[in-house]
Each structure stands twice: as structure tokens, then as C-alpha cells.
Amino acid sequence: MPDILRRNNVIITGQSDKVILFAHGFGCDQKAWRSLTPYFTEDYKVIVFDFVGAGNSDITAYDHMRYVTLEGYATDIIEICETLDLSSVIFVGHSVSCMIGILASNRKPQLFSDLILLGPSPCYINKEGYYGGFDQETIDELFEVMDEDYIGWARSIAPAIMNKENGEVLGEELADSFCAMDPAIGKQFARATFLSDNRSDLNKVAVDSLTIQCKDDMIAPVEVGRFVHANIPGNVFELIEAVGHCPHMSNAELTAKTIKGYLADK
Amino acid sequence: MLATDFISPKKVSIEVFSEFYDKYAPVLYGNILRVVPQGPIADKILEKVFVAACTNNFITNSANEPQLMSLLNEARKKSKKTMNALNIFRACCSGANVCLVEK
Numbered sequence: 119m120p121d122i123l124r125r126n127n128v129i130i131t132g133q134s135d136k137v138i139l140f141a142h143g144f145g146c147d148q149k150a151w152r153s154l155t156p157y158f159t160e161d162y163k164v165i166v167f168d169f170v171g172a173g174n175s176d177i178t179a180y181d182h183m184r185y186v187t188l189e190g191y192a193t194d195i196i197e198i199c200e201t202l203d204l205s206s207v208i209f210v211g212h213s214v215s216c217m218i219g220i221l222a223s224n225r226k227p228q229l230f231s232d233l234i235l236l237g238p239s240p241c242y243i244n245k246e247g248y249y250g251g252f253d254q255e256t257i258d259e260l261f262e263v264m265d266e267d268y269i270g271w272a273r274s275i276a277p278a279i280m281n282k283e284n285g286e287v288l289g290e291e292l293a294d295s296f297c298a299m300d301p302a303i304g305k306q307f308a309r310a311t312f313l314s315d316n317r318s319d320l321n322k323v324a325v326d327s328l329t330i331q332c333k334d335d336m337i338a339p340v341e342v343g344r345f346v347h348a349n350i351p352g353n354v355f356e357l358i359e360a361v362g363h364c365p366h367m368s369n370a371e372l373t374a375k376t377i378k379g380y381l382a383d384k
Numbered sequence: 385m386l387a388t389d390f391i392s393p394k395k396v397s398i399e400v401f402s403e404f405y406d407k408y409a410p411v412l413y414g415n416i417l418r419v420v421p422q423g424p425i426a427d428k429i430l431e432k433v434f435v436a437a438c439t440n441n442f443i444t445n446s447a448n449e450p451q452l453m454s455l456l457n458e459a460r461k462k463s464k465k466t467m468n469a470l471n472i473f474r475a476c477c478s479g480a481n482v483c484l485v486e487k
Contacts, residue, residue, distance in 0.1 A: 145476040213476065256468060263469035266428060336475050363475045 122201040126167040126194060127174040130202075131159050137204050138162040141195065143213030143237075144311045145299065146364075147173025150212065154366040157374035162208070167198060171303030180303055188214065188314050192221035199229045206231040210377065212366060213237050213337065214311040216346075217319070224322045232384075233327040234377055237363050238346045239338040241315040248317070251339045257312045264305050320349035328354045328380045330365065330373065337363040354380055405434065408452060412459045419463035429466060433459045 122128070129148065138158055140151045148166040155164050168175040169191055184190035195218060199207055207230050211219040216238030223230045241250045243257055299307070327350050331343030340357065347355035356376050360369040412433060416426045436458055 143476060145473060256472075259465045260469040260472055263466055337472070 121176075122194075122197045125170060125176045125179040126198055127176075128165060128167040128198055128202075130163060130165050131155070132161075132163045134162050136162045136208070137165060137206070138208040138210060139165045139167075139195075139199070139204075141167070141209065141211045141215035141219060142169070142172065143211075143215050143364075144307055145304070146212070147175075147299070149173065150364070150367060153370035154374055157370070157378070165198075165202070169194065169307075171307065172299045177300055177303070180300070182306065185303075185306060185310065187310055188218050188221055188316070191215075191218045191310075192225065195219065195222040196226050196229065199226075205229055208232045208234065208381070210234040211236065211238070213239070213363065214314070217314060217316045220316065220319055220323055223325050224319055227324045230325045232381070233323065233325060234380070235327060235329045235346065236366060236373070237332060237335055237338040237343075238329060239342045240317045240320055240346060240349075242312045242337070243315075245315075248345070249339070249341045251337065251342060252312070260312065261305070261309065264308055317345075317349070320346060321351060323350045323353075326352065326354075326384065328356065328377070330376055331355065331357050332360045332362060332365050333357060334361045335363045356380070401438075404437075408455055409434075411452070412455055415456055416459050416463050419460065419467060425466060425470075426463075429459065429462045432462050 127148070140148070140155065142148055142150045147168045151166050155166065158164050170180045170185065171177060181190070184193070195209075199205075199222075205228055209219045209223065209230050209232065211217075211233070213236070216233070216235040217240055219230075219233050219235070223233055239250065241248065242252050243254055244250050244252065329343055329347045329350075331338070331340055331347075333340065335343075343355065343357070347353045358365060358369070358372055358376055360372060362368050365373045409430065413426060413430050416429050416433075417423075420426045420429060433455060437455060
């Protein structure tokens, strides 16, 4: 068995018995959590990691067959928890990692106490009677563009995505974060992400859960968040005043407050 | 970028292609840059427009206004498509309104 902790570049901080595990989304790595995790290190053992192909993970461990669907990534989560002998973990997933966490908890519910779903989407493409936010053509265009030098392009547009308050440093940081994914792996991860349809997995969730929905999110619109809420038994829904798909980066304080409020109310 | 940078899938003489390219590339490139502000991306889109023109056997050496309109439509379509995709990347990895400043 490969060294799981090295494979996924698992980093642990904090000493508590209560464990909170953060799973990053597509196009990011564990650096995406660094504004949020300081809110939890005092009260929790905080675990962050990189999916294989992202950040400082062991790229040689990448298996094209294993990661062709999100189930392979869910297996990674389970293996991390089992390697660390964890149970009752509070799982915080962003974007596609929400569904990865759901798949993992549906297979091994005893490993998790809660699923915190930050910008979840069980299906990004519109289907009959379901609004996912994207039509098939747009997703096909995304894959077509990914066949080009998209990392170079992303680097070139990084400064343009900042507003005036963000400054030059953040632009570099975002480009670096984005580029911390191997291009070939990024393409496969994009397909696993944007072609996934995990709607039927929602009602199998057997642990407590919270959906955090941003009010204006082009990747996971409010309708999608409400669909997730309506289909997960007992799910708690919080619509927060944050713009974009990454409130843990754009408004870490509010995101932390929302998570802590949910955990305190239990 | 030069006309000879493109590979034509159809049989088009280099002279005809060069004339076609010299005639339409500047106006097409200007239109692409209205949608895509970055030069390297605009270069790639321009290349795609001309490859599509070759593939569709669209290149002639006659002056033809409808031909220009078709090329412009293709350039705009490909530009918007590319920006849509890059906006998805942008939203995935950064959010639309990031305010993190610490490094």
C-alpha cells in the first residue's frame, strides 16, 4: 500500500480530539483553506490535504482508472481517515469535494459525524426537471479549451480577476494555486467533476450535514444548493452573503462563523 | 503570427492563403481582442478561426463581404466560448470577488 499521508500531502495541526478535515475543490489545493483553518486550530485537530495531482501530492500515485470518477477521490478520503484511525470526523468539502465527501460517507458513515458542504453541486449540467447551472454545450466548450494551454491562459488572466482591494500579490497566489495541478490530471479531474451526476446519492446520506450556499455563485447557483438541501435527509441550509464560489477565500470569517454556529447548535 | 504558421487541412495554395490571411487577420484580431484581452489567447483563437476556414474550404482570393461576416461571427463565437471556459476556471479557483490579501 502506498504511503497514504505522503500521497495526499496530509498536514495536521491542532491537538484536540475533535477532528475537522478540509477537502479542496477543482483547480485548487490545500492552500485554498489557509484563511479558514486558523479559526479552527484552537478547538479542533485540523487536517488538510491535496488530492493526487494537486499541490504537493505524490503525482506518481495518480491512477487514471482510479480517478476516472469521483469514487476514486472518495476512496482517498476513506484511506486518509483509516490511516489516521479517525472516526466521527467533521468533513468540510468545497465544490466537487462535497460530493466526494458524500460518496465517502455513504460508503463508510462511521468515519464521519458531519458533512459541511460548501458550494455543493450533485450535477453541473441541466437535466430535464433539474437546473444545474450549465448546459452541455458550455461544458463541452470547457473541455475543448482545456485541451489548449489553459494553465498558461489562467496565469495570464489571473491579474484580471482581482478587484482593486486584492492587490498584485493575490493575483500571483491564485495563478500559483491554479497551476498547482498537473494539466493532464486537471483535464481528467474536470471531466470527473463536470460530467458527474450524483443526485441519487444525496438521499443516502446518513450523517448530519450543513449546506453553505453563497448568494451569487456561477458554479453552484442557489437553486442547486436548495436541491441539495431538499434531497439530503435532515440537511441544514445556510444562505450566506458572500459572492462567488469560494467563500472560504473571499469571506473566511463569515464562513467560519457559519460552520461554528452549526456545530454549536448541535 | 504569419500565414505560414497555419496548416491547412485542405489544399490551399500558400499564395492564396497568404492573401486571405493578410486581408482578414487584422480586422479579425481586433474583434477577438475586444472579447479576449490577452494576446496569447487571442493568437490561438485567430489560429482556430483560420484553421476552421481552411477546414470548411472557405478560403478564396475573391473579395467577399459575406465571407468577412462569417469569419467575424466565427471569431466572436470562439472568443466568447473561450472566455466562458476561462470564467469557469476563474470561479472554481478564486471566487468572483476575492478579498484575501495575506501571503
